[in-house]
Amino acid sequence: MAEKKQQVKVPKKKASRREKKDWVAGYLFIAPVTLGLLVFYIFPFIQNFWFSFNNVNKFNMATFCGLENYSKMIVDTELYQTLWNTLKYVVITVPVGLFLSILLAALLNSEIKGKSFYRTIYFLPSVTMSVAVSLIWKWIYNGEYGILNAILKVFGLEGQNWLSNQSTAFYCVMIVGIWCSVGYNMIILLAGMQGISKSLYEAAAIDGAGPKDQFFHVTMPMLTPTIFFVMITSIIGGFQVFDTIYMMIGKTSMAYESCQTMIAMFYRYGFEFGKKGYAAAISIFVFLIIMVVTAFQMWGQKKWVNYD
Template sequence: MNSQEKKAGLSWRIKDWIAGYVFIAPVTIGLTVFYIWPFMQNFWFSFNDVNKFNVTHFIGLENYKQLLSDPEVFQTFGNTLKYVVVTVPVGLFLSLVTAALLNSNIKGKSLYRTLYFLPSVTMAAAVAMVWKWVFNGQMGILNSIITSLGGPRIGWLIDPKLALYVIMLVGLWMSVGYNMIILLAGMQGISKTYYEAAAIDGAGPITQFFKITVPLLTPTIFFVMITSIIGGFQVFDVVYMMVGKLNPAYEATQTVVMLFYRQAFDYGYKGYAAAISILIFGAIMLVTLIQFVVQKKWVNY
């Protein structure tokens, strides 16, 4: 190879290098401006006392010390964990069953898929307002049906023992359709030859589901589980819209993201709120790492 050929090859490599960075530049800039830099700034704020004008005063670990001694943090974190523990497995089960049914040969399955997916693309504020009217203790549709049958009115959203479970129900209604689409896509990627061979061996639909569908769908199931856990830890809008601050059930339904919002925007304690957000980030990262470890052991098994 002569010198001209070497120069031509080097020129092409430089052009490819430049073209590659040009193509990834929009995404890189977007991630840096809207994700990486705000996270770094938020992490710095967690070690500072930040006033309403974003003037910082370094106080070290004081925000984290207050975080570990604040009973409201433990209560809201407990509410969030309860929400995650209930909605994630129940939602995964419902999504898996729904996806399996809509993956079979039934009439109108395209219509059913659309109907199940619609709640996922509806604005959370609109969903919360509709369900708040349904569960209204005085004029709600549900209580009207119960009283017409001779039953008592139930304070669905003002009873501390019931309000969080009502919100869980709304959260499931919103998330099942989205997870169902992801699982359905995973199911359609499984070769039909596995099912044909299993049918020849005499395996029924239930056996095929547990012996073929679930094992081969494991990566998709774990993806849905991780995204559901992350979404559960970040639940805010539905709770905020359905349960007001003057509601007797507010403390029983307040999530850790709601506490972050109150500390940052209602009280103006932005440094303390930043520490709460770092706690949320750490909890999500820990659960995600555990999920990845469990996934590797499951797949190897």
């Protein structure tokens, strides 16, 4: 019979007084953030998930109704129209915004005069309150005294009510969304470009690669992790768009139905109609869509994102 190996028990080392103080200090440092996450994120999410299975009145009195709210969503034609509006917003604004961000980042990464000035100008919309931006653009698009119509009249073109026309209102909102996001994404992409080693460009130049070849065969492949990050955050932001629509398109406007997104619909049912249970179900539906899209991106990034 084989001899059993005797396990040697290593005595646990007791923590010293200084180590205990470090632990206490560490927990105290993370306590504010942890409490903030619990109070403002985790608890509201759990409560919202519970509300989606209840009929909730304006006083947050919940009556359990099971899957009734979700069954209503299946036959709600307004939800499908709203989902289509949201998908259209994401499909148009994300690629266009990403392209413009890469273009601006590449220009500002080159040797041009006044780079700091241009960086500040392009980044300003990102740090300006979305409400203020929306009101300014609403004034620009105004059909009676807007700047856009005034410019068109100078060239002999006829203006129109851009924000009340169903065929143009949503695209006007998209332009504002792109204008607000390009500066922030540009800064992130510019940081990614400046983090690429110059030795790669020197090696490409020795092999005879010009500026165009260096951009497409050195810059773009090495920038793919940053592009992937910007793409994920832009898609999530696209699904959550609300403030520009709420401020620019009036609730009584004929174009509101063609501009309403999922979060705008959630707001109306939750805070205007008082149907918080159904609104909670809508928000859970949006969460699931974002989670599925993000998971698909995480799976697909293995084929095109270069981490070397």
